[in-house]
Amino acid sequence: MFNQLGVIGCGLMGGSFALALKKAGLVKHVVGYSKSPSTTEKARRLGVIDTIAESALLAVSGSDIVLIAVPVAASEATFKAICHMVEPGMLVMDVGSTKCDVVLAAKRALRNRLGSFVPAHPIAGKESAGVQHADAALYQGRQVILTPLPQTNAALLQKATDVWSAIGAQVLKMSPENHDAAFAAVSHLPHLLAFAYFSAIAQQPAGADFLSLAGPGFRDFTRIAASDPAIWRDILVANREEVLKQSKFFRAVLHHFEKLVQDGDGPALEKLISQASDTRSQWHMSTPPKSPPR
Amino acid sequence: MFNQLGVIGCGLMGGSFALALKKAGLVKHVVGYSKSPSTTEKARRLGVIDTIAESALLAVSGSDIVLIAVPVAASEATFKAICHMVEPGMLVMDVGSTKCDVVLAAKRALRNRLGSFVPAHPIAGKESAGVQHADAALYQGRQVILTPLPQTNAALLQKATDVWSAIGAQVLKMSPENHDAAFAAVSHLPHLLAFAYFSAIAQQPAGADFLSLAGPGFRDFTRIAASDPAIWRDILVANREEVLKQSKFFRAVLHHFEKLVQDGDGPALEKLISQASDTRSQWHMSTPPKSPPR
Structure with a gap:
């Protein structure tokens, strides 16, 4: 399907994408660039990438598919660095957990080459960052949100859909604004709360x-507090308006709970807890992970 | 070791204790009482208990070990109901997640029979309540906190230690006050936050x-929000002072995080997240569960 994948940021997300494409026979050659030479070297040694690129630009040169997997605040600088090598027909995607800021960065930096960029957010990850944890099955059975723009090339949007589907992900499309509002609620706020707690x-x-x-309840509740600090610093700041809106709403609900606890109002407290408990018991992730295809 | 176990409250915790003692050959006969007759009937049908008792008092009659596994607010009524059948040499324990309130209830209701009572809190559970989820391995590899009183009979305290050890738990002793302060922090507050979130x-x-x-982060963060409403209503109200103290402290830290997010102060935010992330990465449950002995 593709001749060459250029990965910019050879970490868990970029590395797993490379491994998944290789495993599925979707790419012939993988070129990788990371800010830290030791990371790129490790990625090559582990067989995640085939060739080390000395710059982001060189990772793009000759590639027909490019994945940018850097902390979201580094998006604009990355787009600027690669801009004049982005060609029509080249599919460029990111994996950022926020989309409005990345789209804005792309508009600023890519200008008339914006059509090549398909903003993507795979709902996958691990607390163990780093290319040594890269896993060909990371995206298997997960959702991937694409937030295309009016300028996005339709053929490339289809290609993006096809490649994520081919590695086992379920593709959804929505606007960057709706994406950022939803993920502030179900991902960014829980991380903020887990870090603070x-x-x-x-x-x-x-x-x-x-x-x-x-015990075990604490273990699961705090698992996401071990997430990568640089990644989450950027996400929380990039999506601050939606995150703070959600946090404010959470505080109001928490205050209500505290009031009932303070007053010892058992019946009202039980009713509120029951609503949460029942809804949570019925909730299931929409795409439960399949067993990895080993 | 014991002739007869009397279980008051045949749910997940009481049922699992009965199964564990049976499996370990530590008890000859199990008598059970639950407020709801259908629960007791289910427990008997599942082989968790051998005989149905028509009252809490009758579950105690003839037993040399008694486990009270009811929502903590029902402790005092339970102690009162069984009091005049509590004999010297009979080991009576509870499994409540709060200890100061249960100890106070025991002092009030058991009076001169208080020496038989060894307050216990096993750090184990599941979100799926009910005797149908009872599991002989539930306490395997888990901590059990005992909070003995000056009046507690030393031989019975030793028996309590022995029986929990024999079913694979690790026994710790501390004061009811220290227990409640610690579990407000690591268990009760996370539940409150998960319900509110x-x-x-x-x-x-x-x-x-x-x-x-x-996605998966949300799934783990909210797992405890599916916990039993009546149990958690009682715990939060019973330990309200410590819970609200922890919640207040949490709010202050959350506010600090929000401020840094609002200000876009990346370096300070990353530093705070790193501290949490590093500490969480190094943390492990003190007694990881062994593989269940099936």
Whole structure:
């Protein structure tokens, strides 16, 4: 399907995409660039990429598909760095967890080459960052959100849909605005809360004792607090308006719960908890992961 | 080791204790009582209990070990109901997630029979409540906190330690006050936050759309929001002072995070996230579950 994949940012997300395309026989050659030469070297040693590019521009040169997998705040600089090598017919995608800011960066930097860019957000990840955790099955059974623009080339949008589908993902399309509002609610706010909660516990004088007593509920609730700091710094700042809107709403609901706890209002508290508990019990991820095709 | 176990409250916790003791050959006969006759009947049909008792008092009669596994607010009524059948040498334990309130209830209701009571909190559970989910391996590899009183009979405290150890749990002892402070931090607050967060999402007009997009991070973060409403109503109210103290502290830390997000202060935000992320990455449950002995 593709001759050469150029990966800019050879981490977990970029590396897993490269491995998935290789495994599916969708690409002949993978060229990779990372800001840190040791990362690129590791990616090559692990067989995630075939050739090291000395710059983002050189990773794009000769590629017919390009994946930008950098913290979202680095998007504009990356688009600028590759812009004059972006050719018609070349599919350029990102994997950023925020879309309005990445789209704005693309508009500014790519200008008349904007049609090649298909903004993408795969709902996948691990707390263990780094190319050593790259996994050909990472996107299998996951949703991938594409947020095309009016300028997006229709043939390339179809190609993007096809390549994600071919590696086992389910493709959805929506506007960047709707994307950012939804993911502020179901992803960015939970991360903010998990970071804040974990900090609040660890900061206390008895924090270490507390942590030694924590059980399975705590383990699952705080799993996302181990996420990559640079990635999440950028996401929270890039989508700050929606995140803070969600956080404000959460605070109001928390305040209501606290009030009922304070007043010892058992019946009202049970009713509220039941609503949450019932809805959560019935909820399932829309695309449960299939067993990895090993 | 024991002739007869009396279980008051044949749910997940009580049922799992009965199965574990049976499996380990630690008890000859199990008598069970539940408020709802259909629950007790189900427990008998599933082989979790051998005999149905028509009252809490009758579950205690003839038993040398008694486990009270009811929502914590029902503790005092339960102690009162069984009090005059509690004999010296009979080991009576609970499984409540709060200890100061249960201890106070025991002091009030058991009076001169208080020495038989060993307050216990096993750090184990599932979101799926009910005796049909009872599991002989539920306590395997988990911590059990005992909060003995000055009046607690030393031989019975030793028996309690032995029986939990024999079914694979690790026994820790601490004061009821320290217990409640620690579990407000690592268990009760996370549940409160998970309930409030899930409510906040589900209540929004676009809530259903948001939920259809949520991924694995959301799934784990909200798992405890599916917990049993009556159990958690009681825990939050019983331990309200410590819970609200922790919630207040959490709010202050969250506010600090929000401020940095609002200001777009990347470096300070990354530093805070890194502290949480690093500590969480290094954290492990002190007693990881062994593979169940099937």
